[in-house]
Amino acid sequence: MQSYLQFRRLGHAVHRQLDNGPEHGTASSVNSSAAREAVIPESGRFSQDGTESVVDTLSRNLTQYSEKTALGNSLAGIEIQKQIDTSGPDSHLFIVGWEDENDPLNPRNFSYARRMVATLLVTALAFVVGSASAIESGVLLQITEAYHVSEVVGTLVTGVYLLGFAVGSLVSGPLSEILGRNVVYAGSLTLFMIFIMGSALAPNIGAQLAFRFLAGIFGCPPLTCAGGTIADLWNPLEKTITFPMYAILSFGGPILAPVIASFIGQTGVLGWQWTAWIILIASGAIFVLVLLFQPETYSPLLLKWKGKQLRQQTGDSRFRSAMEMEKVSLSSRIGGAMKRQFLIPFHEPIILLISLYMTVLYIVLFTFFDGYTYIFTDVHGLSQGLTNIVWVAMYVGILLAGLLVLPVYRWTKKDFTAAAQEINGTDPASDPRALDNVHTKPEIRLWFAMFGAPMIPISLFWMGWTDYASVSIWSPIVASGFFGFGSICIFISSYMYVIDAYDIYAASALGFMTVSRYLAAGVMTVVGIPFYKNMGVHWTLTILGCISAIMVPVPYVFYRYGPIIRRWSRYATTEEVKT
Template identity: 55%
Template sequence: MQSYLQYRSIKSCVDRHCTHISHSDASVDKPEKYILSCARRLEREPTDEPVNFKENDVYLVGWDGPDDPLNPKNFSFAKKIRTTLLVSLIAFVVTAASATDAPVLKQAAKDLHVSEVAESLATGSFLLGYAVGAVFAAPFSEALGRNLVYIVTLFLFGLFVMASALAPNFGAQVVLRFIAGFFGSTPLVCSGGSIADLWNQMEKTYAFPLYSITCFGGPIVGPVITSFIGVSHLTSWRWAEWMNVFMTILAWLIVFFFMPETFGPLLLKWKAAEIRKQTGQDHFKAEIEVSHRSLKARLKVAFTRPFLMALEPIIILMALYLTVLYIALFTFLNGYSFIFGDTYGLGQGLTNICFLGLEIGMLLAAFLVYPIWRITKRDLEKAHSEGRRSIDPEVRLWFGMLGGSISIPIGLFWMGWTDYASVSIWSPLVASVVLGYGIVCIFTSVYMYVIDSYEIYAASALTLVTFMRYTVAGGMTEVGIPFYKNMGTHWTLTIMACLTVLLAPLPYALYIWGKKIRSFSKYAVGDI
């Protein structure tokens, strides 16, 4: 709906400007090709002098100046916040669905006549669907626009979640959950582009954490939403899926009516098409049309470039970091029953309420936004004084350096070695708060650093990061129950803590040597 209103606004704008254009046919012996800003041409004063179009002229359509209200970067602050929250809402709904099955694992396994380890594949297949779908999401959003892709994929996501709620057997459930995850992957890759469409470098310092805290809250709040469904005598385990369906319907309606299109090249394509329609001249083109990149070509790049970037040190290290965090996070879905349920005798419902500790920690990360905004502003002023137009991407690592990377091993060690019945339950709960703070700080740093480091190749870089972490996390959900059962909570959490200790220096190391590492890269930006 908002996209239609945007199109109407573009049509009205063209209506006003095209009254200043007259037509004439001019033939020349040697036609030349000119790439001009159509916006500047349309803004000239009205005159009786005709515009002479040559046979091969191409007039590149642009915005009507730097303050064009149709440009998403010039949306009002309130509209930008609202749009960012809508993207965050989509991410929250699809990521929450990855975890809502965990609280009803026992009941689902019993009803479908499989073991609990086998039933955990319902979560694993969903995450693998994320991994595969991420490869397709970016090129479709660049060809068709963000809004259409969000609306269509969210609708299909809800459809297959509903189908999994009605699944007659275990095999159908696993397959349908995989397809639901495939269509739910869109915001995991496209959200970075949506935020970049709206916000400049300084504004992203507070806009992206708004998204990341909401997005990461999905798999944490998901088990809380469905915590008591499994133990209730009034509902079956399938109501966990129906809860996802209801949330998806609500989110889809909100997005359909209130989500604007933010992909600037597509809006300019609409503008160019309207100019051609009203002037009868085919010389007016948008940049996305001049580039002649078809959807097929974009898909070819999407299938190849992310894996060509697999040797990039920055991408590999950041993907490894997020993969370890996701292993910890998604094995918690089954591990909390051992950490809190078995140790403290909590019931199935209360055990899943304990996930709120992680969410509280994630919300605490919001207090870092203002001091990091001050640091970013200082570095941007310094960059301008040195004649550079932008800050170094390493500034984005402050979220990880201000306690983020250290908090993760501290939280895991703390939780692991105070998880005794003789120790108050508040000890591992507080440890989960520390852990949640660290997880969202690292997630925010990784995404912002990769986006700023690879700019035009950021979509491919994020695709690889997403593919790697969800592929591994999807597989690890299968070993979560045997791992906690055979190793015990103390050593399972210790092993994960040791892995994060090895990765804890990474934000600091990249802050010092990241610029040098980028200088050897074929894809990363240099001095900007």
Template identity: 50%
Template structure:
């Protein structure tokens, strides 16, 4: 059993534009809500630490372990959604993640809070990783140039939104710091209801399984089967492959090593700001918790500007490129090379070191606060560019093995980010904001060469890979 031709309405890519846009927005909100839950606790570290009678570094583990849980949750997300479909992962994982958030909010000790936050991150990552699969189900590669940056913007806005909301909770003496968990649960619960009511299944093998089952019931003919039913792999076999292959590919593929390192560095800087903003803005300019959190909007503005400026530009370039290639290869084999997707980073990546040097050496009481705020806009512009290029390049380069490549990137960057939460407090205290940001700027400057190197040598590197197309 397969789809009835290229225009079969059962195929999610043939749904109406309105339906696909709505479904993309619906699952895209998962990235925003779960990302917000990851970072929102960072705004109430001082109050929670005082309540539990522990140091702020110890309480910072509530955010750090959530991110570590994110990383390990990525190992099960792919095979889970490819076995039972996208929607069961969304519904089941979000429900369990919300229960652990509730446990974190009700915890009477630091230990209980940390355990609950870790497992909230573990189960919260599964629906987050599945979103990319849903977008691929609904959009062809050309239209993915528009759909994926929208998802990426929502995903990166999540960690930015958390401190904005959490800052006002931290500042209020009439509201318990535990409301950071209740706000996350309310947002997640609203989203879960929307998914339950309006989100259709999009995974092709599951849709064809349903079709084959329906035809068997109608006709009584057991010969109606889907490809997935013929080539059935047990869940344990899928899990074993999913756990092993990312590590094997990372060892054998320098491409994955370098992009993992680059995106990990970007995330270290992003989550390092959860503590760093206290030093850069609150202490320098004597701001309240709420206003300090509000300044994360600068990064959000940068994310939106990158999506609005680069996406239409590169979509037009892609259409011109594909037209040119179709003229050269009229046999229908024309396809944009993966290196095209590096243009996001080629344009935006330099904004990251620029933002750190700018912010690091203008964050003084005698310099206008607008200077480091504008620098944060450049940071947001840069991180979206690098994120989109990394994912779209690896998806197009590795195709059927892309999930394994992205699993390793997710695992490493979130586990490392969890550690960054712990070291950023002493780093900013010991180095001072000027040298801490200068150091981060120098590190990001070194990694800025990665997209340029792959744009130049990418075809040669792909020719040596046994996994790349």
């Protein structure tokens, strides 16, 4: 709905621009035409037998588009490019752009309320599809009883969903850059709801796993494309606030999913299938909101629509967008993106280490969905429902990370302000738009990670070494809050740092990070139960704590030596701004 309304708005804007644009274009057209007429002698217009001469043909071809060329030249935001066609004379293409930096149709210039609504809708989508990844873990006992399978097989319900996420992440990003954000969001969510419904009605474990895997494939776009949507709407400085907001709220999906399912299985009032029905109902409600209120934010697609409107209203086929000039097939583009996703880490130590760090975090997080039963139920005797509610503590830690947003924003703004003054010679205080296209060193995005990194091993050692019946249950509960705080800080910094450090290659870098962590998490979810059962809670968490402790120096090393490491990289940006 919003996409259709935007297309109509573009049509009205083009009509107004055409009415106001060619004020000086017609005069130049006449002058140009007269000049051409003057240089072609009358005697050269026809051959002796009365037919049209070559000179006349040339004159006609040179002047047939002169008025329209002047029109294109007079319109703001149109770049004229010469195109040489071997089958005819030289001609020009009109490459469509925004009228100016204040063009109201540019997503960056949407009202604050409209941009915030668009961001919150994408966040809500991510929350729901994230909830679907973990909500079944809250009724694992009932699933295994219903399908007469072991607990390890039952954990595949979560594992295959994460594997579906990994597979879907390979193509969802490139699709959003070809078809636009809204089509991918709405189309994938439709199929996601169908397969979630299938999982609720599945007659056996095989069907359940198949539907969950397909639901994971089509549920991934709100997580893989949300970074692009936020970048469409907010400038680099504004993202210092909006991306953490997205991350903190959307991360609540998998964390709070067991809480949603806390007493569904235990009470028997509702069947375990209601975990899927709840996700379906929530998805349907958000789907309606997306259709009604979510605007298309991908600027190249909006300019493509503007080019189409200009062609329709002028009858001139030479109005094109940069997106239309790309002669790459859908399959080639997706294939190229997939190839880059797997090749880029071999040349990039930054991507390799950050991906490894994120993978460790997701392994710990998703094995907790199995491990909480051993940590809280077996040791402290909590019921199934109360064990699920304990996840609230981890989300409290995630919310506390929001306290860092304003201090980090102030430090980041200081760097951006200095960069704007050096590059543009303007004071952002008097010209807020001076910061729109300013970029400074990507390492300033690592502040969150430097606060959060030590919290990961601290929380794991704390939880592992105090998980005894003789120690208060509040000890491991509080420790889980520290894990939540550290995890979200690493997540925020990892994404923002990679986006700033890799610029046009960020999509490929983020794609690899997404695929690798969900692939590992999907496998480790199944391994979690044997790991906790055979190693015990204390050794399991100690081993995970030691692995995470090895990764703690990563953000500090990148903050200190990031500029040098980026100069070694093949794809990372190396431009430095003195701040």
